[in-house]
Amino acid sequence: MALLTQALMDIESVSGNERAIADAVEDYLRALGHLSVHRDGDSLVARTELGRAERVVLAGHLDTVPLPTTPGSRGTVPAQWDGNILFGRGATDMKGGVAVQLAIAAQLIEPNRDITFIFYDHEEVEASKSGLGRLLRNAPHLLEADFAILLEPTNGTVEGGCNGTTRFLLRTRGTAAHSARAWMGHNAIHDLADVLSRLQEYQPATVDVDGLAFRESLNAVRITGGVAGNVIPDAAEVEINYRFAPDKGIAEAEAHVRELLEGYEIERTDGAPGAKPGLNHPAAAAFVATVGAEPKPKYGWTDVARFSELGIPAVNFGPGDALLAHSDDEHVTGQAIRDCHEALLRWLSS
Numbered sequence: 123m124a125l126l127t128q129a130l131m132d133i134e135s136v137s138g139n140e141r142a143i144a145d146a147v148e149d150y151l152r153a154l155g156h157l158s159v160h161r162d163g164d165s166l167v168a169r170t171e172l173g174r175a176e177r178v179v180l181a182g183h184l185d186t187v188p189l190p191t192t193p194g195s196r197g198t199v200p201a202q203w204d205g206n207i208l209f210g211r212g213a214t215d216m217k218g219g220v221a222v223q224l225a226i227a228a229q230l231i232e233p234n235r236d237i238t239f240i241f242y243d244h245e246e247v248e249a250s251k252s253g254l255g256r257l258l259r260n261a262p263h264l265l266e267a268d269f270a271i272l273l274e275p276t277n278g279t280v281e282g283g284c285n286g287t288t289r290f291l292l293r294t295r296g297t298a299a300h301s302a303r304a305w306m307g308h309n310a311i312h313d314l315a316d317v318l319s320r321l322q323e324y325q326p327a328t329v330d331v332d333g334l335a336f337r338e339s340l341n342a343v344r345i346t347g348g349v350a351g352n353v354i355p356d357a358a359e360v361e362i363n364y365r366f367a368p369d370k371g372i373a374e375a376e377a378h379v380r381e382l383l384e385g386y387e388i389e390r391t392d393g394a395p396g397a398k399p400g401l402n403h404p405a406a407a408a409f410v411a412t413v414g415a416e417p418k419p420k421y422g423w424t425d426v427a428r429f430s431e432l433g434i435p436a437v438n439f440g441p442g443d444a445l446l447a448h449s450d451d452e453h454v455t456g457q458a459i460r461d462c463h464e465a466l467l468r469w470l471s472s
């Protein structure tokens with residue numbers, strides 16, 4: 123399984139560049155012969171059609187965040203082994219999970235529930251580009267199910283629900299002038315100092331939702347401004363990302379950010395609501411009991427939100443430590459991948 127993970131990691135698939143990995147996954151699924159396979163762009167749906175009483179989705183995205191830029195980082199492509207630890211982009215988020223999906227697709231010809239395997243593009247970027255969203259528009263019938271498991275990294279436990287995420291552009295405007303005569307202008311970059319200190323002083327909340335403690339985050343994630351080394355900048359822009367607990371929706375999250383940054387020009391550019399854990403739903407509760415470990419909250423955003431919106435109970439359960447996701451040091455152990463695989467295999471064949 124770790125070698126399958128490595129093979130997937132060796133195919134660079136930063137969001138927008140999923141064609142090669144989708145081709146490889148499609149060839150693999152079609153060669154199995156027992157699944158009905160549907161391709162939509164760089165997303166794939168492969169289903170058993172056994173007429174079982176229940177259908178479960180096992181879903182994972184094929185894309186990754188960009189490769190690290192710091193020289194010497196090990197969370198890059200191709201993957202590399204250090205002892206029994208596999209380093210590289212996508213190790214935790216989430217090619218280990220995709221490898222588990224593929225292994226189960228090959229091994230379980232007669233599972234106890236029908237399985238819909240979904241592999242999709244463009245998860246790590248703005249919600250409007252999501253391959254899963256596109257699948258839902260183009261072929262909603264293929265996604266129908268009683269329960270969904272997202273193989274996002276959860277380190278041996280179930281992570282319930284997910285935080286919501288929303289992004290904003292805050293703009294300041296000044297007056298351009300020669301930087302040797304700065305008093306003739308107004309520096310738009312300097313105006314961001316107040317914005318940055320409000321963000322730095324902000325104390326993010328931890329919100330209890332259905333017994334799980336969701337930690338929120340509010341951060342500047344990108345900053346731009348300035349046209350030349352001798353011009354007072356007349357415009358500057360900071361991108362802000364707010365991760366908010368699933369007790370609130372996008373409108374409430376937006377109002378919170380606008381209140382904190384009152385007085386500034388702000389545009390909301392993206393937003394995806396979170397999902398409450400829903401672990402008291404019978405299907406989710408039964409799965410949590412099978413896994414056996416104490417469930418935790420999912421701090422990142424995942425497509426459990428999309429399935430929950432569709433009325434399909436969903437949880438996160440996949441190999442690797444989410445704390446390493448998107449880091450320059452992304453890695454996963456072979457054991458973590460095997461443990462996740464065995465737990466799912468047990469649940470789908472007992």
Ligand SMILES: N[C@@H](CCC[C@H](NC(=O)CCC(=O)O)C(=O)O)C(=O)O
Nearest residue numbers: 245246247248249287422423444447
């Ligand atoms: N449309 C969203 C997509 C963001 C998805 C990404 N998810 C993860 O990293 C899950 C891994 C984890 O936290 O366990 C995210 O949260 O950034 C967006 O626009 O941000």
